[in-house]
Amino acid sequence: MKKYLLSVSFAMMVVTASIAQRTPQPSSAASVSQTVGITDFTVKYSRPNIKERSVFADSSALAPYNQLWRTGANQPTTLEANTPFWFGGKKVPAGKYALLSIPGGAAWTVILNKNFSVGTDGYKEADDAARVVVVPSSSNYNESFAIGFTNITDSTAYLNISWSAVTIPVSIATETQELTMASLNKAVAEKPEDAAVLQATAGYLLSKGRDLSQALALADKSIGLKETFANLWLKAQILAKLGKPADALPIAQKALTVGAASGDGAFASFYKGQIEKGIKAIQAKVPAVTEAAKVIKKGKKK
Known part of the structure; x- marks a missing residue:
């Protein structure tokens, strides 16, 4: 009987562990890849939904003004490129970076930080590879947070950070x-x-x-x-x-x-x-x- 109970307990532990390996996240994981000329960009992030909450305002529960934001949810958002590139006019070496931002009404600060694994926790401005000011523009309403690329040529593109009815277009350029x-x-x-x-x-x-x-x-x-x-x-x-x-x-x-x-x-x-x-x-x-x-x-x- 003891052996039977032990076997049943072990089986339940295995099943529980197996189920725990993959459960739905409140903010779904996403990635977007784009080639600009011969440079490959990959952004990995999580997509929170607004769910009738306030976003991008002084009193927002989500991404309030003038506070450092991970620019997504769950894990730190990352941007990776296989060649040097220009991010909002600032030259950045090839590599992987945390993509962070500080929302604002008239302007956003968008940041690439060398310490891509920490996000806002343990963030140090001294580790910034690029810090650029971008003027937001109005857009169609997006319930789900999104990052994507538009206006792609063989050496330029825009990295667009979009949520609610706001888009933050960051210029990207490569030395194609x-x-x-x-x-x-x-x-x-x-x-x-x-x-x-x-x-x-x-x-x-x-x-x-x-x-x-x-x-x-x-x-x-x-x-x-x-x-x-x-x-x-x-x-x-x-x-x-x-x-x-x-x-x-x-x-x-x-x-x-x-x-x-x-x-x-x-x-x-x-x-x-x-x-x-x-x-x-x-x-x-x-x-x-x-x-x-x-x-x-x-x-x-x-």
């Missing part, structure tokens, strides 16, 4: 161009005979409209190593961007021919139409450039 070029230059240095690496670097330079002569040299080297419709079309686009449509046209036409013979499914489904459209645009520029050259030549003869 510098980081990308550093990565591409490193890849070229390590693999100078890799046609795909050379093509990728030339393509990025073209997309940004910078160092086009270097982009052309990289495209030429890529073609010399392994000619494809992709690097031929890339070279044609660079020449067109350099104002040389007459030189670009035959290269673009060759890209079309090489692509048709390649049997590449991506060419038929995507690149063929893009190249054909590009050829028409280049052809439209050739007469104008030729005519301008003739006028310049006549002027010199006089």
